[in-house]
Amino acid sequence: MLPAATPPIAPANGSEADTPSIDVPRDTTPTFELEMLVSGAVLFGLFQLAGELEQWVHYWQPHVGLLGTFLVSGGGMLGRAALYGLIACFVTHLAIRAYWVALVGANSVFPGGPRWDRMRQLGPIQTELTRARVRPLSEFITRADNAASIVFASGFVIALSLTTAIVIIVPFALLVWALQRVLRMETALIVSGGIVLTLAVAQIGASLVDYQRKERLDPESRLGRAVRAALRFALSTSTPAVRSLWTVLMTNLSPKVAAAAMIAGAVILSAISISRSQADGGLPGASNFRFFSDGGPGALSAARYATLGAEPDTRGPWIDADVVTGPYLRLHIPYRPLVHDLAMPAACPDVRPLDFDDLGSAQARAATEAVLRCAARIHRIALDGRPLDSLRLRFLADPKANRRVFVAHVSVRGLAEGEHVLTVWPAVRPGRPAATAPYTIPFWR
Structure with missing residues (x-):
């Protein structure tokens, strides 16, 4: 202007x-x-x-x-x-x-x-x-x-x-968190969503009643007070x-x-x-990669290999590279609090949280070994279909990415040249159906 x-x-x-x-x-x-x-x-x-x-x-x-x-x-x-x-x-x-x-x-x-x-x-x-x-x-x-x-x-x-x-997200998160203490996760989400949906419908209904009835609506009546309360909450x-x-x-x-x-x-x-999806295809007149598959048989997932440029998966495991030249393959399994915090006590009743003041004490070392054995039992790591029952896991905290993972160093000595497959089963929360298939990570010697 x-x-x-x-x-x-x-x-x-x-x-x-x-x-x-x-x-x-x-x-x-x-x-x-x-x-x-x-x-x-x-x-x-x-x-x-x-x-x-x-x-x-x-x-x-x-x-x-x-x-x-x-x-x-x-x-x-x-x-x-x-x-x-x-x-x-x-x-x-x-x-x-x-x-x-x-x-x-x-x-x-x-x-x-x-x-x-x-x-x-x-x-x-x-x-x-x-x-x-x-x-x-x-x-x-x-x-x-x-x-x-x-x-x-x-x-x-x-x-x-x-x-x-965010005013709505915070109470909803607190509600789900409180209900999850006494209900299953899915039930808590359904109940919380039903409460939020009921409030939204009540606000829309109050607005429609106020608009349709106008002067005919007595503000001091029971309906008028209910409409005022719902609209006051909506405006807040x-x-x-x-x-x-x-x-x-x-x-x-x-x-x-x-x-x-x-x-x-x-x-x-x-x-x-x-x-945040990218335009992978679907454009009229374009090839749309009709003879190419991003996933499934015959496809490599870049999230399973740290050297292929993709950000490592926060849900599934990954290894350092698709071609292994050294004597060991380093496997990373991300710790997922929403899953592992519930799955580990259910699968291994003897595990205890690692909240010791003296981590070098015998009690802390025993608790740590129990947790690592439990993680290995849950994820059932196998190489070319052969279970690695004696594989030892360790903790790894990445301060840059603020990521917590279980790390396993898988020996690949003596493996023939060519393709090999590492399989890792995902952890499952109690009450959820067991996973039907493990993560598969192909690699080459």
């Missing part, structure tokens, strides 16, 4: 009265400078922050428990969606502002608009049709100015709405800053268009954040 004190520029061959004016609200004229400053300064930081957020989620996700899984995964998903929304907002805003600067510059250099007397390259009919479709640049300057400000505000509404949803999930900015946009723009745009934006950002 142009500063209010900027005087109009008179054309060289016309009077000042012929100069088209730019009608911009006086109380919003300074915001274009702030908007461009914020967009330009923050956009670079947002790209950096997106990478930091991914590293933060990846750092904590491998070793959190039930409550932490909801907080880290849910918070990471909402934070990622909010960052994507802000990045899209600022990129769109800068693009519109660049268009606006071009309009303002052209209007200041050529304030008189088109010189129709010099339009000699067009015939009279085309010139007539062109003049009917050409508008003063001041109209587009105002539209671009307003569009940039609305995009700027709408992006913040979507982003802040997604981040404030968003901050006054978000609600105020949202209300200004909703009441000054087309309500249906604004609501549809914001809901669609939130849904799209959440879907992108959850899936």
